[in-house]
Amino acid sequence: MERLRTPFFLMAMAAAGLIVLVEIGATWLIGGALPATELTGAAGDLGVAVPGGGAIEQPTGLALKYLALVDVIPLFVVGLMGVGLLLPDRIEGRAQSIATLVASIVLILTSIVLLIVAFVLLILMVTLLLAFPFGTIAYLIIWGHFPRGQAAAVLALVMFLKLVFAGTLVAAQPRFIQNKGLVLLVLTSLVANLLVAFLHALVPIVLVSILDAIAAIVLAIIAIVWGIVLLVGAIFGIIAAVRATASSALDVDLVNAVQRVT
Amino acid sequence: MIRLRIPIWSRLTRVQRILLGVVALIVALFVLTVGLGGNRADVNLAEPPAFVERLGSLFGGPPAVEPADVGGDCIAPDPSPSASPAAGPSPSVEPSPSAGPSPAAGGQAPDGRRRVVLGTCVLTVAGRDVDVRELRLTAAGPVRVEAPVPRSDETATKELAAGDELKVSVDSGGASITLVCMAANICAVNVG
Numbered sequence: 001m002e003r004l005r006t007p008f009f010l011m012a013m014a015a016a017g018l019i020v021l022v023e024i025g026a027t028w029l030i031g032g033a034l035p036a037t038e039l040t041g042a043a044g045d046l047g048v049a050v051p052g053g054g055a056i057e058q059p060t061g062l063a064l065k066y067l068a069l070v071d072v073i074p075l076f077v078v079g080l081m082g083v084g085l086l087l088p089d090r091i092e093g094r095a096q097s098i099a100t101l102v103a104s105i106v107l108i109l110t111s112i113v114l115l116i117v118a119f120v121l122l123i124l125m126v127t128l129l130l131a132f133p134f135g136t137i138a139y140l141i142i143w144g145h146f147p148r149g150q151a152a153a154v155l156a157l158v159m160f161l162k163l164v165f166a167g168t169l170v171a172a173q174p175r176f177i178q179n180k181g182l183v184l185l186v187l188t189s190l191v192a193n194l195l196v197a198f199l200h201a202l203v204p205i206v207l208v209s210i211l212d213a214i215a216a217i218v219l220a221i222i223a224i225v226w227g228i229v230l231l232v233g234a235i236f237g238i239i240a241a242v243r244a245t246a247s248s249a250l251d252v253d254l255v256n257a258v259q260r261v262t
Numbered sequence: 263m264i265r266l267r268i269p270i271w272s273r274l275t276r277v278q279r280i281l282l283g284v285v286a287l288i289v290a291l292f293v294l295t296v297g298l299g300g301n302r303a304d305v306n307l308a309e310p311p312a313f314v315e316r317l318g319s320l321f322g323g324p325p326a327v328e329p330a331d332v333g334g335d336c337i338a339p340d341p342s343p344s345a346s347p348a349a350g351p352s353p354s355v356e357p358s359p360s361a362g363p364s365p366a367a368g369g370q371a372p373d374g375r376r377r378v379v380l381g382t383c384v385l386t387v388a389g390r391d392v393d394v395r396e397l398r399l400t401a402a403g404p405v406r407v408e409a410p411v412p413r414s415d416e417t418a419t420k421e422l423a424a425g426d427e428l429k430v431s432v433d434s435g436g437a438s439i440t441l442v443c444m445a446a447n448i449c450a451v452n453v454g
Binding site for chain 2: 042043045046047048049050051122123124126127128129130131132133134135136137138140141142148152155156159163166174177178183186187190191193194197198200201202203204205206207208210
């Protein structure tokens, strides 16, 4: 069996970390103010005048940040593998199971809260958009000018980092590609990226914020599903560890008893 | 002749090769999606696309402003409190100082909604813990409505002709809505 090539593995870990950092930091990478005149035409089309001109801030959206909910899982998995290199085998299995249990519970709870946040925001957006014309103007000011180009640039960067992650992981240990769970995780991450890009491109720019919120909801659900998978795996791992400990303790007791008899 | 040899490829199973193909497909679709630049069609927001309408009907529209939440200094005493006992304190309007008193000020139509605007009137809607509510106004004469844009510092104005109906969206912070008669000193608006 080939050895793990540590430099490539460290590169994979770094890429996974960068992916999550870029996604969380997307708030500072995209958005910005638009000239006040941007709203004048749209307001005129609605038969409404906005004397102030409308100070428009481009929305940062939710989906880019919510991608981190999915991409934090590969980071966690390679992090566990990395820690496994440092810990002795006897401790590694138990530590991994307990860490996975805690992390999966945190992931599920966080995803549920963020799912509710995205859902409430989606309801608010749709309600305002349909509350013609004052609500529609409010929607236009707050969410009507999604920075699709900037979001696409961030998504492209994230996609590149994900390919680097996948490539360096395989370069570190080609047998990783035989790990179906890991492959599914990477595929889920790539599909999530594609989904967000597709939903951002699907509708005219005025409506992108609504599909962005829908993408965020889908991402939160994907994260919950993966969180449940991790949770079940961690529970089985802990049960196996407890059984192994109990049986080894029983073995020791039997050996001691036999020694006493003989 | 140089022969390209991919060591991993030969060791992969059929399923793994398919998975690698799927990765390539995802990347190709991503490049295509981003490369095309997205949908640039114009949208008539007065008639939003069907999927937005469907989402709207799924979530339900915003609730109406409670009559008790509509008030302000311009409210005239309700001439017949028993006319709409379920409505509570009725919405009303403030006569402008120059317009002078009128017997019709603060009057109520048989449908329980009508109020008379004299010159300029400011309706105040109290804040509530509801993201968006709607106040329905129906103009009986030409009226200009000035209202704050929900969740924004901006103010928007809309001119109504006789018979036009307007739903003013109000956020949780409440609003001050100014009604100005355009054609004469006296005009009527149905509120609520």
